[in-house]
Amino acid sequence: MTNFHTIYKLSLVAVCCFIQANSSSSSSSSSCPLMECWFVQEKTGRGGGLTGATTQEKSLLHISTDANSHGESQRVPSDISPDRVFFVTDPAATLCHRSLSPPRGSIIKPQCEINPYQPHPSTLKWVAPLTESAFSPIYLQADWLSASLHGINNEVVISSIMRAPTGTKENNVILSVTSKTVSVKSRLGKPVTLDCNFWVDRSSPLSGSGFAVEWRYQFRGEGRLVAAYDGKTDRIADTQEEGAILDFESIHEKGNASLTLQEAKVRHSGTYICTVYLPYLLAQVVVELEIVEPPSLSIHPSPLPLAVPGQTLMVQCEASGFTPLSLELGWEFKGSDGKSRRLEPGSLTGHRQAWDGTYSQSSRLELDTSKTDLGTGGELTCVAVHPGGTQQASTTISVIGFSTPSIEDSMAMVGVALVLYGLIKFMSWTFTSSGSNEADKQQKKEE
Ligand SMILES: *[C@@H]1O[C@H](CO)[C@@H](O)[C@H](O)[C@H]1NC(C)=O
Numbered sequence: 001m002t003n004f005h006t007i008y009k010l011s012l013v014a015v016c017c018f019i020q021a022n023s024s025s026s027s028s029s030s031s032c033p034l035m036e037c038w039f040v041q042e043k044t045g046r047g048g049g050l051t052g053a054t055t056q057e058k059s060l061l062h063i064s065t066d067a068n069s070h071g072e073s074q075r076v077p078s079d080i081s082p083d084r085v086f087f088v089t090d091p092a093a094t095l096c097h098r099s100l101s102p103p104r105g106s107i108i109k110p111q112c113e114i115n116p117y118q119p120h121p122s123t124l125k126w127v128a129p130l131t132e133s134a135f136s137p138i139y140l141q142a143d144w145l146s147a148s149l150h151g152i153n154n155e156v157v158i159s160s161i162m163r164a165p166t167g168t169k170e171n172n173v174i175l176s177v178t179s180k181t182v183s184v185k186s187r188l189g190k191p192v193t194l195d196c197n198f199w200v201d202r203s204s205p206l207s208g209s210g211f212a213v214e215w216r217y218q219f220r221g222e223g224r225l226v227a228a229y230d231g232k233t234d235r236i237a238d239t240q241e242e243g244a245i246l247d248f249e250s251i252h253e254k255g256n257a258s259l260t261l262q263e264a265k266v267r268h269s270g271t272y273i274c275t276v277y278l279p280y281l282l283a284q285v286v287v288e289l290e291i292v293e294p295p296s297l298s299i300h301p302s303p304l305p306l307a308v309p310g311q312t313l314m315v316q317c318e319a320s321g322f323t324p325l326s327l328e329l330g331w332e333f334k335g336s337d338g339k340s341r342r343l344e345p346g347s348l349t350g351h352r353q354a355w356d357g358t359y360s361q362s363s364r365l366e367l368d369t370s371k372t373d374l375g376t377g378g379e380l381t382c383v384a385v386h387p388g389g390t391q392q393a394s395t396t397i398s399v400i401g402f403s404t405p406s407i408e409d410s411m412a413m414v415g416v417a418l419v420l421y422g423l424i425k426f427m428s429w430t431f432t433s434s435g436s437n438e439a440d441k442q443q444k445k446e447e
Pocket of ligand 1: 197
């Protein structure tokens with residue numbers, strides 16, 4: 001009886017603990033994350049000038065959607081200075097994205113970096129109208145931070161500008177820019193949309209004074225302006241980029257500054273930077289676009305000439321229209337037994353680039369029929385392995401005079417002979433009968 005009693009008690013305790021653990025975990029997952037970030041700032045030299053070097057300290061961001069819900073500060077880990085603990089209020093909940101709160105114990109972690117931020121007017125043509133009045137509001141005199149976050153699995157990138165009244169660690173998000181297309185792959189010729197959305201704190205004095213949006217492209221040191229829009233005067237900048245579209249209505253109504261490229265081209269592969277400007281502030285996110293197109297394959301000559309045993313067949317497989325330049329070309333042979341096997345790789349030619357930026361490359365196979373057992377022939381396949389997918393092209397090989405005909409072949413020959421015989425019979429019958437018809441007619445006319 002006592003035993004039963006203890007078991008009963010123990011199970012009750014277990015249930016209690018389970019419920020408690022459950023409720024605490026669910027409450028922490030529904031709220032915004034407690035983010036560990038690197039606080040990175042430029043080292044100030046002895047003379048007050050910048051040395052160019054940076055310092056990096058661990059910091060902690062308590063994120064919440066509501067300023068009042070920042071509870072008593074929890075224990076600060078010993079390796080984080082209390083000076084580097086910040087309370088962030090983000091009414092838009094941008095920083096509460098699920099990819100910033102990975103499951104506990106997860107090995108992959110979101111990345112976060114914060115930096116001190118200095119508001120300043122921009123001189124760019126499409127941004128300058130935002131700060132025309134030329135005086136900086138007193139509102140700018142505060143502690144500003146910029147935060148850049150990268151969610152797990154490339155789900156989202158976020159850049160936020162936050163303001164805290166001087167000397168406090170109570171930061172309010174003023175501007176956030178996000179993208180959910182952190183790394184995009186697109187086929188050639190398809191429309192592709194690069195996501196960029198922004199949010200502005202309506203209660204900030206900077207929010208009523210307009211904004212500007214800019215998309216820049218960067219690849220191996222080369223940069224160009226893709227699109228820019230001054231939302232204050234409703235003007236777009238002249239760019240050389242054709243087929244790059246911003247939806248101005250959507251920008252104004254939803255803060256959706258996504259860029260659509262109507263037709264993906266090879267030269268579109270690269271890094272894109274979406275920058276959103278408020279007067280004195282800017283935040284930007286970086287996304288990657290890669291154009292991936294698998295090759296088209298063709299085999300020459302096709303069909304292959306009949307092969308005589310001992311002869312060396314020269315076959316070429318040409319892969320064209322592919323990008324990026326990363327290709328493996330191989331050969332397979334499937335004999336009459338239905339089994340596929342790999343042949344030795346052919347010799348790969350150098351690549352060529354077409355006018356549209358796509359590549360072509362060939363593999364030359366020297367197939368020595370005396371060394372490779374091809375039987376009576378079969379199917380020769382060229383296999384191209386490419387980041388865009390594996391492609392195949394096949395042709396038939398026939399080897400003649402190889403051996404005595406197989407049973408199937410003999411039966412086929414008998415069949416053919418029978419058909420031929422029948423055909424000849426039929427033809428001669430129709431011929432003679434039509435001939436006799438003619439003769440009949442002739443006779444009738446004469447009568
Ligand atoms: C933003 O606009 C693009 C097209 O410009 C659209 O594809 C996308 O769904 C929009 N995103 C949101 C969140 O509305």
